[in-house]
Amino acid sequence: MRTKLLILLALVGGFALGQAAVEPYQVSINGNVSKIKVGHDKDSLILPLSLPVSTDKEEWTIAVQRDDKEHKLEVKMSSIKRKVRGDTDCYYCSASGNCMQDSPAGSGLNASGASEYYCNGTGKCTHCGGSKKL
Ligand SMILES: [Zn+2]
Ligand SMILES: [Zn+2]
Numbered sequence: 001m002r003t004k005l006l007i008l009l010a011l012v013g014g015f016a017l018g019q020a021a022v023e024p025y026q027v028s029i030n031g032n033v034s035k036i037k038v039g040h041d042k043d044s045l046i047l048p049l050s051l052p053v054s055t056d057k058e059e060w061t062i063a064v065q066r067d068d069k070e071h072k073l074e075v076k077m078s079s080i081k082r083k084v085r086g087d088t089d090c091y092y093c094s095a096s097g098n099c100m101q102d103s104p105a106g107s108g109l110n111a112s113g114a115s116e117y118y119c120n121g122t123g124k125c126t127h128c129g130g131s132k133k134l
Pocket of ligand 1: 099100101102108109116117118119120121122123124
């Protein structure tokens with residue numbers, strides 16, 4: 001078991017395609033099960049994460065806990081910029097909490113059946129995190 005803490009500053013959002021994993025790792029992001037496929041590079045796992053970028057400077061804290069026994073990656077990611085939550089219905093997802101980019105919405109999959117990258121394969125609305133409130 002390993003814990004890594006990365007602090008990424010001034011990030012320009014990016015997205016890398018993961019290679020097919022030799023042994024599948026189950027990814028969960030902020031407690032939501034994700035359909036992300038984890039790549040392998042020798043003893044490293046390659047975790048393709050998407051970060052929504054809405055301002056000219058974004059700061060994120062990303063913590064990854066790797067459990068080789070259970071073949072799990074537990075990801076905690078949060079934007080340092082704090083948003084007030086819970087006031088209004090989320091208008092991005094029509095207060096459904098589902099990722100609208102998914103096919104069908106909330107499945108975490110795209111039209112090809114692969115992990116959908118807007119929500120990192122969790123099926124949760126990227127704006128309200130599935131809470132249905134902004
Ligand atoms: Zn999605
Ligand atoms: Zn939403």
